[in-house]
Amino acid sequence: MTRAAAPIEVSVATEATDELARAFARLIPQLSDTAVPPDRNALADIIAAPSNTVLLARDRANGGQIVGTLTLVTFRIPTAVRAWIEDVVVDSSARDRGAAEALTEEAIRIAKLRGARTIDLTSRRSREAARRLYGKVGFAIRDTNVYRYVLPETDKEG
Numbered sequence: 001m002t003r004a005a006a007p008i009e010v011s012v013a014t015e016a017t018d019e020l021a022r023a024f025a026r027l028i029p030q031l032s033d034t035a036v037p038p039d040r041n042a043l044a045d046i047i048a049a050p051s052n053t054v055l056l057a058r059d060r061a062n063g064g065q066i067v068g069t070l071t072l073v074t075f076r077i078p079t080a081v082r083a084w085i086e087d088v089v090v091d092s093s094a095r096d097r098g099a100a101e102a103l104t105e106e107a108i109r110i111a112k113l114r115g116a117r118t119i120d121l122t123s124r125r126s127r128e129a130a131r132r133l134y135g136k137v138g139f140a141i142r143d144t145n146v147y148r149y150v151l152p153e154t155d156k157e158g
C-alpha cells in the first residue's frame with residue numbers, strides 16, 4: 001500500500017470524547033505494559049493543560065478512525081522555551097504508512113510556532129522503529145546524561 005493511497009490526517013485533540021478514550025485504551029497498551037490508559041476525565045485534564053498539545057492521527061481510508069497519537073509539551077524556563085515529545089504510538093494495524101512521521105512533523109511545526117529552540121525526547125534503545133523514525137525527521141542523539149528519580153508510592157487521599 002502506498003502512502004498516497006492511504007492518507008493520514010493529523011489534528012489537535014480539542015475535547016475529551018468517548019471516541020478519544022476508546023482510542024487511548026487501544027493505543028496505550030501498545031506503548032507501555034504498565035501505564036493505565038487515561039479515561040475521559042483524565043483526557044479532559046490532559047487536553048486542558050496549556051503546556052500540552054495532544055495530536056491525533058486519523059485514517060481517512062477507514063472512516064477517520066484514530067490510529068495514532070503524540071503529545072507535545074512546551075514550557076518556558078529561564079533560559080528558553082523548551083519542548084518535549086511524549087507518548088508516540090501508532091496502532092499496529094496502521095503502521096508503516098507515515099502516521100508517526102506526520103505526527104512528529106506536526107509537533108515540530110507547532111513547537112517552532114511556540115518559540116521552542118529545541119525539542120527533546122527519550123526512547124529506549126530497543127525501539128528500533130522509533131530510532132529510525134526520529135533520525136529520519138532530524139533528531140540527533142544528544143551527548144548528555146538522563147537522570148531519573150523514582151518517587152515512592154504515596155497515598156493520594158492522605
Ligand SMILES: CC(C)(COP(=O)(O)OP(=O)(O)OC[C@H]1O[C@@H](n2cnc3c(N)ncnc32)[C@H](O)[C@@H]1OP(=O)(O)O)[C@@H](O)C(=O)NCCC(=O)NCCS
Nearest residue numbers: 088089090095096097098099100101123127129130132133
Ligand atoms: C515507532 C512507531 C510510532 C512508528 O509508527 P509508524 O506510523 O509505523 O511510522 P511511519 O510509518 O511514520 O514511519 C516513519 C519512519 O520511521 C521508520 N520506521 C517506522 N517503522 C519502522 C520499522 N518497523 N522498522 C524500521 N524503521 C521503521 C522509518 O524510517 C520510516 O520511514 P520510511 O518508511 O520512509 O523508511 C510505531 O512503530 C509504534 O507505535 N511502535 C510502538 C510504540 C513505540 O515504540 N513508540 C515510540 C516511543 S519512543
